[in-house]
Amino acid sequence: MASRKISYREAVNEALAQEMERDSTVIIMGEDVAGGAGGQGEDDAWGGVLGVTKGLYGKFPGRVLDTPITESGYIGAAVGAATRGLRPVAELMFIDFAGVCLDQIMNQAAKFRYMFGGKAVTPVTIRAMYGAGLRAAAQHSQALYPLFTHIPGLKVVIPSSPYEVKGLLAQSIRDNDPVIFCEHKAMYDVIGEVPEESYAIPFGEANIVREGDNVTVVAIGRMVSMAEEAAKKLESSGISIEIIDPRTVSPLDLDAILESVENTGRLVVVDEASPRCNIATDISAQVVSEAFGDLKAPVKMVSPPHVPVPFAGSLEDLYIPSAQDIVNAVKTVTEWSK
């Protein structure tokens, strides 16, 4: 395949453009996704608050819609339109805004298929920015994917690189269930090799980012890069870790994790979401339940402290799980004895 290096942001834009090209029922809506409706200047001045959707307004007339700041209104509209043959990609600018449209996602979109006896198809994709690192403070830095993982009927996707984000977004749009697509706001400028052609990465298939024999490290989203950094640091100590990126926390490829733990006997889970009831707790519980006999040490979870995300850089940097935190957790499980 022809590959070249582009950024996470460009990969999202390219996935949207290629899917919109391929399927005329795909539309985009969100606050300022064009960014200029009704003003005297350009209609698409912004192309999204961080420029992710720039250029699509002109390429696909009538299919990129600015909305007023009314999440319930337009997320609900995206859900409704999805039941009528469109494939809307609605942008929830920050996942933190889930509070003002949660009903539309949780009680409407998530439940139609089951509640209506299997007769409803709701192929809506909701893209949302998540994560800390940009000093955006408590109400704009959360990693709320555990909330959505908890709701039956939703699929939750957390891409960790430019290659992943393009293929997973294509798959999300093609999928007939509602998908919550979580883009880490601090990753938009990360560069990686991405095929020019269109491709889709299947859901429920974890990626083994790095093979190793001593400890299984499951990492979510941006934490995959932290884990890779930790892996390099651990090489000199002679510890080899196997890094697993689940890609989708719902559906979750538990088998890949269990297979790895069968080999290593030790598990560390790294999750940027707040520690109570996050994905790390979910995966840990499932692994202990299914593979207790394979474990040679307790499972360690690496998560932030249970506080709102702080504003000051000095504090935020302490908040976000670091490569060193992962190294410490790995050493704890390798050095553990009764």
Place this chain on the structure above:
Amino acid sequence: MTQTLSTLGSDAPDASALSEAQLLDVYRTMRSIRAFEDRVHEEFATGDIPGFVHLYAGEEASATGVCAHLDQDRDTIASTHRGHGHCIAKGVDIKPMMAEILGKTTGSCHGKGGSMHIADLSKGMLGANGIVGGGPPLICGTALAAKIKGDGGVGVAFFGDGASNQGTTMEALNLASVWNLPAVFVAENNGYGEAAASTWSVSADNIADRAAGFGMPGVIVDGFDVFAVYEVAGEAIRRAREGGGPTLLEVKFTRYYGHFEGDQQTYRGKDEIQNAKENLDCLKRFRKRVADSGRLTDAQLDEVDAQVAQLIEEAVTEAKAAPVPGPEDLVTDVYVKY
């Protein structure tokens, strides 16, 4: 552009706009709803119906008068928890509805939705909705889809006086105006949100007064008069179909039964319901109007009554005999692997 028109009173509209066949259809729909609801009321009292039921008896003219203008394939409606009337008026089959209310596999939703979630997307009925104000944003979506597809379809959101205060409803009104959607919003003001009177909970004198605030026409109509409803709904739907944008209709009437079955309704005035049944009832008024104008005979209408009674009887018998869903049905219609 925003005027509040008032068409109260029983004299203004006449029956001449409808053909004999249409008149019979209108009567059949109203009678079906009444008979259905009365029977559900009886069955509920025996303890055979699980969960919550909210009955539409008394309000038939609203669903009937509006849906008479709607096509099965290109027009959509969203409903409320009090959805049986909307379902029947939109053409959802009565037998599967009864089965659904009884929680049987032959139900419209295979027994997985129940009274509050009866839906038939193939007939453009987006479901009764357990969330107050859940419907209007969805209709913004279906109307958007119709606009993009260019098929002339219209979306109608039925909601109650309680929902008229919900943020979701207001966001939907704003969005429908801003996007100039082919939508009609029908506020069914039956006088009570649940137990609190709408005269108390709605801050404006009339719900329709709010239309101006959302850039659309507002119309008040006597909800006991199916011809009045037919006329104003026809105008609003025609305006929407022709690209003239949304309208807010306020239908004023009352419900005969409680908010839910089991509600003793001690919050209502003495004789309030009795008065409505004797002097305002939509079926009585219809019969008088067509008899007076000689359009239909009593015999024709009695024939319809008998047919409907037969259908309801069969529906109940068959529903009671139908199987309940089994364990294997529990985890279908949603992807389960997590």
Place this chain on the structure above:
Amino acid sequence: MTNDQIQRVTMPKWGLSMESGKVTEWLVSEGDELEKGQDVADIDTDKIAGTLESAWSGVVRALVVEAMVDVPVGGTIAVVAPADVPQEEIDAVVAAAKEQLASGAIEDESGPKVAEVHVDGRSISYAVLGDTESEATPVVFVHGYGGDKNSWLFVQEPISADRATYALDLPGHGASSKDVGDGSVATLASSLVGFVNELGLPRVHLVGHSVGGAVATVAAADPATLGKVASLTLISPAGYGPDINAGYIRGFAEAETRRELKPHLQQLFADQSLVNRQLIDDLLKYKRLDGVDAALALIVAALLDGERSAVNVTAEQASFGGKTVAVWGAEDKVVPASNAGSLEGKATVHIVDGAGHMAHAEKPQAVIAAIKEAIGAA
């Protein structure tokens, strides 16, 4: 002014996406006499491990880097010169090389250049390496089922030392168009013929692996290439016998996950440890591209007749009648070496121990020797 006699041994580019490698073991020492073709060092990249053959002759005057140090492609790792070149000049070259490595300013000019042509409405991607002005007849490499132009990692560079070399992506593969028509060897062969003509090459040597071997054979016998194909080198070619591992062919196409794909890939090699995470990952990325599933399904349907090969190109090979050399891994589990019997008397056949279906990856020296034999190079 640098002495022309001073030659730099550089980190080779084994594959388009290779960016750096490390010497895992030096096989020569400072002061050793070095000949062309001699093993210089074992090198590890993130894709594959292999041995660097010398393209230089003289005395090893300096080893610029130690083992286990990452060196970008194109970086100087050793200096070769005649014994009489003054030491100060050698030291200057070494110092400059070390500084360049430290600063990270290496221009990677050494690798193949990728380009595209259009043949029968399909875009064909290819990698060209070597002097396109050279008068020596160029070599065209044709990969096999599920492969791409990068399959020729170890082989294209040495062969390109004295002539132009072209490695193309067949339709349905790599970066070429994913439209394979009816998926038959004939269709793929006409793309190959079109490719040669589109590039205006008057005469070529064809090297084909697996299905690519059948494709090259059919192309060589095509009237449109009459007189153009100077020789045919076949590596574990399909189409020379009925025996084929249908389970592998179907399994590769149908596998959707790492778990499903790995056991199939392991059948490709005598040394199963060559099936590493990177290889599996690259193949999954290829298989995910839109259109690949459909393309592979068509090719599989055209390739197999039940559990046997539906393709037979022995008649085409006979009609070609030109110099033909075949190399077959003795442990080939995909297209068994027993098929080579059909080439008796028509081609020189080398069976190579310690190699499976991918001799050009497992025993590149043997394949390079076979190609040189076919093209008549010294």
